[in-house]
Amino acid sequence: MEVLQDVKTRVYKFGNKAADGNSKMKNLLGGKGANLAEMCNIGIPVPPGFTITTEVCTEYNLLGKDKVVSMIKPEIEEAIFNIESLMGSKFGDKDNPLLISVRSGARVSMPGMMDTVLNLGLNDDAVIGLANKTGNERFAWDSYRRFIQMYGGVVLGMKPEAKEDIDPFEEIMEHLKYKRRIKLDTEFTIQDLKDLVYDFKDAVKKRTGHDFPTDPWDQLWGAVIAVFNSWNGDRAMYYRRMHGYPADWGTAVNVQAMVYGNMGDNSGTGVCFTRDAGTGEDVFNGEYLINAQGEDVVAGTRTPQQITKLGSIRWAELAKVDEEDRVKNYPSLEELMPEIYKELDGYQEKLEKHYKDMQDMEFTIQDGKLWILQTRNGKRTGAAMVKIAMDMYKQGLITEKEAVLRIEPSKLDELLHPVFDAKALKEAHVIAQGLPASPGAATGQIVFFADEATKYKYTILARIETSPEDLEGMNIARGILTARGGMTSHAAVVARGMGKCCISGAGALKINYKTRTLKVDDKVYHEGDWISLNGSTGNIIEGKVATSEPELSGEFAEIMKLADKYATMQVRTNADTPNDAKIARNFGAQGIGLTRTEHMFFEVDRIKAMREMILSDTLIGRQHALEKLLPMQRSDFEGIFEAMQGLPVTVRLLDPPLHEFVPHQLETQRSLAEEMHITLEAVKIKVAELEEFNPMLGHRGCRLGITYPEITEMQARAVIEAALNLKERGIVAKPEIMIPLIGTLTEFESQEAVIRETANKVFEERNDTIEYSVGTMIEIPRAALIADKIAKYADFFSFGTNDLTQMAFGYSRDDASKFLPIYIEKGILKVDPFEVLDQEGIGQLVEMATERGRNTKPNLKVGICGEHGGDPSSVEFCYRTGLNYVSCSPYRVPIARLASAQAAIKATL
Numbered sequence: 023m024e025v026l027q028d029v030k031t032r033v034y035k036f037g038n039k040a041a042d043g044n045s046k047m048k049n050l051l052g053g054k055g056a057n058l059a060e061m062c063n064i065g066i067p068v069p070p071g072f073t074i075t076t077e078v079c080t081e082y083n084l085l086g087k088d089k090v091v092s093m094i095k096p097e098i099e100e101a102i103f104n105i106e107s108l109m110g111s112k113f114g115d116k117d118n119p120l121l122i123s124v125r126s127g128a129r130v131s132m133p134g135m136m137d138t139v140l141n142l143g144l145n146d147d148a149v150i151g152l153a154n155k156t157g158n159e160r161f162a163w164d165s166y167r168r169f170i171q172m173y174g175g176v177v178l179g180m181k182p183e184a185k186e187d188i189d190p191f192e193e194i195m196e197h198l199k200y201k202r203r204i205k206l207d208t209e210f211t212i213q214d215l216k217d218l219v220y221d222f223k224d225a226v227k228k229r230t231g232h233d234f235p236t237d238p239w240d241q242l243w244g245a246v247i248a249v250f251n252s253w254n255g256d257r258a259m260y261y262r263r264m265h266g267y268p269a270d271w272g273t274a275v276n277v278q279a280m281v282y283g284n285m286g287d288n289s290g291t292g293v294c295f296t297r298d299a300g301t302g303e304d305v306f307n308g309e310y311l312i313n314a315q316g317e318d319v320v321a322g323t324r325t326p327q328q329i330t331k332l333g334s335i336r337w338a339e340l341a342k343v344d345e346e347d348r349v350k351n352y353p354s355l356e357e358l359m360p361e362i363y364k365e366l367d368g369y370q371e372k373l374e375k376h377y378k379d380m381q382d383m384e385f386t387i388q389d390g391k392l393w394i395l396q397t398r399n400g401k402r403t404g405a406a407m408v409k410i411a412m413d414m415y416k417q418g419l420i421t422e423k424e425a426v427l428r429i430e431p432s433k434l435d436e437l438l439h440p441v442f443d444a445k446a447l448k449e450a451h452v453i454a455q456g457l458p459a460s461p462g463a464a465t466g467q468i469v470f471f472a473d474e475a476t477k478y479k480y481t482i483l484a485r486i487e488t489s490p491e492d493l494e495g496m497n498i499a500r501g502i503l504t505a506r507g508g509m510t511s512h513a514a515v516v517a518r519g520m521g522k523c524c525i526s527g528a529g530a531l532k533i534n535y536k537t538r539t540l541k542v543d544d545k546v547y548h549e550g551d552w553i554s555l556n557g558s559t560g561n562i563i564e565g566k567v568a569t570s571e572p573e574l575s576g577e578f579a580e581i582m583k584l585a586d587k588y589a590t591m592q593v594r595t596n597a598d599t600p601n602d603a604k605i606a607r608n609f610g611a612q613g614i615g616l617t618r619t620e621h622m623f624f625e626v627d628r629i630k631a632m633r634e635m636i637l638s639d640t641l642i643g644r645q646h647a648l649e650k651l652l653p654m655q656r657s658d659f660e661g662i663f664e665a666m667q668g669l670p671v672t673v674r675l676l677d678p679p680l681h682e683f684v685p686h687q688l689e690t691q692r693s694l695a696e697e698m699h700i701t702l703e704a705v706k707i708k709v710a711e712l713e714e715f716n717p718m719l720g721h722r723g724c725r726l727g728i729t730y731p732e733i734t735e736m737q738a739r740a741v742i743e744a745a746l747n748l749k750e751r752g753i754v755a756k757p758e759i760m761i762p763l764i765g766t767l768t769e770f771e772s773q774e775a776v777i778r779e780t781a782n783k784v785f786e787e788r789n790d791t792i793e794y795s796v797g798t799m800i801e802i803p804r805a806a807l808i809a810d811k812i813a814k815y816a817d818f819f820s821f822g823t824n825d826l827t828q829m830a831f832g833y834s835r836d837d838a839s840k841f842l843p844i845y846i847e848k849g850i851l852k853v854d855p856f857e858v859l860d861q862e863g864i865g866q867l868v869e870m871a872t873e874r875g876r877n878t879k880p881n882l883k884v885g886i887c888g889e890h891g892g893d894p895s896s897v898e899f900c901y902r903t904g905l906n907y908v909s910c911s912p913y914r915v916p917i918a919r920l921a922s923a924q925a926a927i928k929a930t931l
């Protein structure tokens with residue numbers, strides 16, 4: 023790296039209604055930095071500061087601290103000087119000190135995932151200067167103790183040592199509160215605060231062996247490096263993995279003049295949303311605290327108050343606070359500081375219009391003056407995402423296409439989970455109520471620690487409050503319940519982002535980590551007890567509550583209708599039962615892309631006939647067993663065809679190796695032998711015969727139909743007869759018979775011949791016909807290569823991308839779990855190719871086979887039926903490749919429909 027010739031800017035300044043950067047520079051400045059710059063540019067009051075770019079974080083990871091510090095030092099000194107002149111104070115000055123915050127900020131917002139330090143620049147001298155300058159000694163010492171606390175935690179590693187422990191500084195404060203018989207931080211006297219500062223520094227010295235740093239520049243570099251390091255901290259890494267963000271993005275560092283919400287009763291701090299992040303309702307809402315700083319609102323140690331009067335009234339209802347008490351003790355900002363409220367309301371409107379999206383903002387009031395500290399597109403639940411997009415479209419803020427593009431397809435998943443059954447809810451025993459922080463229905467067994475979220479299959483994580491360390495467990499738990507905190511608490515914000523059901527601030531709960539119990543009045547619930555959370559009402563319910571299927575209704579149905587206007591590529595479903603077919607149809611599936619017939623053979627009464635067929639050594643014996651299977655298979659097809667009401671249904675012939683159907687346990691082998699009147703030995707020999715070294719590459723797919731044509735014959739007959747039966751009842755069926763695992767043209771020809779001969783025979787017997795087609799899976803690389811020849815005979819292609827991925831990568835699907843996670847961890851692969859289609863490699867096979875196939879048969883119908891059919895990025899690839907349809911599991915149909923519409927819209931932009 024040639025530092026001398028390198029002229030790139032590493033530090034971007036902002037403040038006083040102007041900035042070097044803007045909101046488009048998120049990759050370089052991080053989301054927070056880019057938006058702070060943008061707010062300055064559009065005239066919103068933001069404390070001045072500067073942003074160190076994300077590139078510097080990457081440089082730091084390569085070059086280490088010393089090199090990077092010397093590289094950016096001149097620019098930082100100049101930028102600090104700029105803040106000093108705007109603020110009229112001096113960094114490190116003992117009479118008139120400038121204090122700053124050092125804040126992380128990656129490209130995408132990762133709430134609470136990385137670290138922030140406030141009030142930096144304080145030491146034993148500066149605290150006196152600050153007290154004199156502001157005439158507020160209490161404030162100065164409160165800021166100082168907060169600084170040591172945050173700097174200690176973030177930079178010096180002063181964290182709880184065991185999970186049952188509380189924060190070491192909190193412990194010191196709790197001890198003092200107990201001694202002084204007080205409850206709140208605001209009740210500390212000036213002397214208390216001085217004592218705390220002393221004790222905090224003492225604790226730092228004891229634990230780290232070093233004195234707390236007094237030089238503000240040392241403090242600044244320590245904090246900047248800590249923010250860079252937090253990018254590779256456990257929390258941030260887990261968050262990145264969860265969302266698939268690469269490690270090389272890095273985080274920016276924002277350094278900004280402090281504004282003080284803790285200067286007294288004319289000061290405060292808060293968080294607000296331009297719309298409801300849980301439901302999407304178009305109401306301004308948020309929470310604030312008087313005489314408080316930064317994290318206090320989110321941390322949930324004091325009960326925050328509502329910003330709007332409407333919100334305050336709603337809150338009081340849930341918290342069972344009467345109107346008199348509310349007005350006196352919990353007034354809204356709207357009532358308490360009407361002027362400030364009006365100004366804030368103006369900014370929220372301006373920012374939402376400017377960004378054309380729901381904003382999540384932070385603000386601080388310093389002695390009657392309002393400052394905005396952050397704005398970002400707010401995290402929201404899937405339901406809110408849909409409603410906000412539709413509302414904004416109806417309000418003329420965004421276009422129809424923009425509304426469709428606003429939907430994150432995979433987030434629709436949240437709307438497709440079962441909901442509490444209305445009847446069951448009526449009978450439920452509600453034990454307490456909290457705030458409906460994130461809607462949804464969750465039932466599970468209580469756990470009290472995030473790292474125990476996997477203790478049971480379904481868990482509810484119950485905490486006094488959550489912290490960023492709990493992220494992984496929150497993601498695993500079915501629902502989250504906290505005794506403290508409001509609608510903007512850590513638990514609430516994170517849960518909404520995950521679309522996870524959450525109830526916060528359930529004050530009636532007494533949670534005890536040591537005894538692992540949760541107490542409501544006199545009733546005690548233990549770890550492992552079942553409870554249910556209704557995230558839409560805040561009701562906490564004893565035991566389990568029954569659930570029912572979700573529906574496409576309201577705004578969800580509306581946005582899907584908009585999507586269908588643009589989607590040209592169809593979405594089918596993979597369905598093996600009439601019930602699956604019905605669910606998928608209700609979700610808008612335009613056909614079935616894959617019916618796996620073997621699934622029909624696994625049911626109790628059928629597996630017997632199937633085994634009988636497999637175990638017989640003669641054609642006659644097999645035919646005899648197949649005769650038993652025929653009517654069952656036929657009626658299954660009738661059910662599925664009927665559910666699809668004339669939409670095309672692709673039926674795949676038997677695919678898995680026969681070994682999967684025979685019993686492997688001695689007990690079941692014995693009873694099978696008895697049933698079939700053969701010896702146990704004979705069963706064992708047959709099972710051993712069927713065993714293969716590599717079943718995935720063994721006797722399966724069309725190889726079965728070729729060795730035992732009678733199986734194909736039976737299946738073809740069942741399909742055709744079912745369609746004819748429906749025809750008699752006036753129902754149209756459009757079967758598409760699909761041959762699996764073709765690698766050579768002759769394989770296809772031989773199976774096609776069996777199918778067509780059988781069909782003709784049935785047509786003759788019944789003296790009637792139906793339309794049907796015969797096509798093939800393309801899932802062996804060789805089939806992709808000779809696609810032009812196969813297309814001469816095949817009516818359609820369907821890419822089985824699971825097998826195609828397996829065979830082209832040479833990764834056995836059954837064994838890949840041994841090395842794929844390591845591959846991903848080491849960055850050998852970015853993602854699991856079985857989840858997200860590998861466009862670079864496997865994608866070429868898909869493109870080539872489509873092109874070659876259509877060269878032979880221009881209107882060849884081509885689709886995809888692997889797991890990838892429901893993955894949005896893979897759906898987009900299929901659109902670009904010109905596929906006619908993707909097929910996915912029923913619950914992913916709406917997701918794929920949206921992804922299909924988005925792909926079509928993006929192509930027009």
Ligand code: ADP
Pocket residue numbers: 069122123124125126132133134135136137138140278279280281282283315316317384385386395396
């Ligand atoms: P996060 O990304 O975790 O929200 P932030 O960097 O936004 O972290 O800061 C944490 C808290 O500190 C927020 O409430 C923020 O508003 C507050 N804060 C940050 N910088 C300042 C500042 N210069 N003056 C006052 N409060 C600040």
Ligand code: MG
Pocket residue numbers: 384396
């Ligand atoms: Mg923030």
Ligand code: MG
Pocket residue numbers: 762763799801822824825
């Ligand atoms: Mg396959």
